[in-house]
Amino acid sequence: MNDSKKNVIIIGGLGNGSVIAAAIRDANRRGYNEWQAVGYLNDRIIKGDSIEGLPVLGSLDDIQYFTCKGYYFIYTIYRIDGQNYRIELFKRLNIPEEQLAVFIHPAAYIADNVHIGFGTVVMPNVSISPGTTIGKCCLIMVNATIGHNNKIGAHCHFAAQSCLGAYLNIGDGVHIGLNATVRENLTLGKYSALGMGAVLLNDIKEYEIWAGVPAKFLRNSKREFECLPIDHTSGH
Ligand SMILES: CC(C)(COP(=O)(O)OP(=O)(O)OC[C@H]1O[C@@H](n2cnc3c(N)ncnc32)[C@H](O)[C@@H]1OP(=O)(O)O)[C@@H](O)C(=O)NCCC(=O)NCCS
Numbered sequence: 363m364n365d366s367k368k369n370v371i372i373i374g375g376l377g378n379g380s381v382i383a384a385a386i387r388d389a390n391r392r393g394y395n396e397w398q399a400v401g402y403l404n405d406r407i408i409k410g411d412s413i414e415g416l417p418v419l420g421s422l423d424d425i426q427y428f429t430c431k432g433y434y435f436i437y438t439i440y441r442i443d444g445q446n447y448r449i450e451l452f453k454r455l456n457i458p459e460e461q462l463a464v465f466i467h468p469a470a471y472i473a474d475n476v477h478i479g480f481g482t483v484v485m486p487n488v489s490i491s492p493g494t495t496i497g498k499c500c501l502i503m504v505n506a507t508i509g510h511n512n513k514i515g516a517h518c519h520f521a522a523q524s525c526l527g528a529y530l531n532i533g534d535g536v537h538i539g540l541n542a543t544v545r546e547n548l549t550l551g552k553y554s555a556l557g558m559g560a561v562l563l564n565d566i567k568e569y570e571i572w573a574g575v576p577a578k579f580l581r582n583s584k585r586e587f588e589c590l591p592i593d594h595t596s597g598h
Contacts, residue, residue: 366395367390367395367396367397367398368396368397368398368434368463369397369398369400369432369433369434370386370397370398370399370400370433370434370435370436370463370465371399371400371401371402371403371419371428371433371434371435371436372399372401372402372403372416372435372436372438373402373403373404373422373425373435373436373437373438373439373455374402374404374437374438374439375402375404375406375407375413375418376413376414377438378438378440378501378503378519379402379413379436379438380413380414380416381485381503382399382436382438382465382483382485382501383399383402383413383414383416384414385465385467385483385485385486386398386399386465387399388467388486389465389467389468392468392469394468396465397434397463397465399416400416400417400419400433401416401417401418401419402416402417402418402419403418403419403420403421403422403424403425403428404418404421405421405422409421422451422455425455425456425457426456429456429457429458429461432461433461434461434462434463435457435461435462435463435481436462436463436465436481436483437452437455437457437462437481437499438501439451439452440501440517440519440537442537442555442571442583443583443584444583444584445517445535445537445553445583446535446552446553446585448517448535449516449517449534449535452499452517459480459481459498460480462480462481462498462499463481464478464479464480464481464482464483465483465484466478466483466484467484467485467486467488469486469487470484470485470486470487470488470489470490471488471489471490472484472488472489472490473490473491473492473493473494473510474492475492475493476490476491476492476493476494476495476496477494477495477496478496479496479497479498479499479500479516480498480499481498481499482496482497482498482499482500482501482502483500483501483502484502485501485502485503485504485506486504486505487504487505488502488503488504488505488506488507488508489506489507489508490502490508491508491509491510491511491528492510492511493510493511493512494508494509494510494511494512494513494514495512495513495514496508496512496514496518497514497515497516497517497518497534498516498517499516499517500514500516500517500518500519500520501518501519501520502520503519503520503521503522503524504522504523505522505523506520506521506522506523506524506525506526506538507524507525507526508520508526509526509527509528509530509546510528510529511528511529512526512528512529512530512531512532513530513531513532514530514532514536515532515533515534515535515536515552516534516535517534517535518532518534518535518536518537518538519536519537519538520538521537521538521539521540521541521542521558522540522541523540523541524538524539524540524541524542524543524544525541525542525543525544526538526543526544527543527544527545527546527547527548528546528547529546529547530544530546530547530548530549530550531548531549531550532549532550533549533550533551533552533553533554533568534552534553535552535553536550536551536552536553536554536555537554537555537556538555538556539555539556539557539558539559539560539573540558540559541558541559542556542557542558542559542560542561542562542577543560543561543562544556544562545561545562545563548562548563548564548565548566549565549566550562550565550566551565551566551567551568551569551570552568552569553568553569553583554566554567554568554569554570554571554572554583555570555571555572555583556571556572556573556577557571557572557573557574557577557580558573559575560572560573560574560575560577561574561575561576561577562576562577563576563577564577569582569583569585570582570583571583
């Protein structure tokens with residue numbers, strides 16, 4: 363335990379979890395010492411094993427113990443199909459909002475009137491323009507660009523290099539794929555997704571997955587009953 367830093371546990375593992383842990387270490391090397399990543403909670407890897415140098419401290423059943431001990435958490439369990447179920451899983455963990463770490467890498471640009479919710483991660487070289495509101499537990503991955511005056515829900519995932527215009531309404535649990543681009547003034551319903559490299563020119567309804575240039579409807583994402591049992595460990 364390091365007394366000057368707040369200790370954060372990553373819920374998840376290899377994938378989003380390990381790249382976020384690496385970014386926290388990189389911030390520490392640059393002299394930004396608010397957070398220290400101390401390990402993972404993971405249901406598939408046994409306690410004491412390590413993931414890229416950090417120990418697995420227990421499983422999701424141990425959340426309450428670590429909450430009482432004053433640890434902070436970053437929830438990295440996301441997947442395009444079954445996002446709604448993963449959000450339900452998160453709610454069942456009952457983590458107090460004030461123990462959800464907001465990690466903003468020092469190499470990110472965030473305009474001064476941007477609001478960022480509890481538990482959201484902003485990775486290196488991200489840019490977020492003025493007047494944008496981002497809900498809790500979003501993961502904004504490297505090089506993502508988010509324009510101005512957007513309303514973004516909770517548990518959204520913006521993959522590396524994704525690019526969003528302005529005045530967007532984005533629901534909870536939305537995934538924007540690697541290098542995908544979203545035109546301004548659109549609405550993306552909850553649990554919808556946009557494929558890698560897409561150029562989106564239209565609104566997307568709840569649960570819809572669109573892909574291509576220009577993006578077209580591909581299929582619906584799976585509902586919770588289609589994706590049980592849940593894989594607690596996947597970072598994607
Ligand atoms: C859009 C996506 C969710 C579809 O996944 P899927 O349902 O498993 O799709 P499949 O691979 O079965 O492909 C189905 C069809 O869609 C096409 N397709 C899939 N992804 C596409 C994309 N990004 N752009 C254009 N077409 C795509 C496939 O070529 C295939 O076409 P066909 O039926 O004519 O052969 C997925 O391909 C994707 O882009 N995921 C985002 C990945 C990402 O951002 N990762 C970040 C990791 S942190």
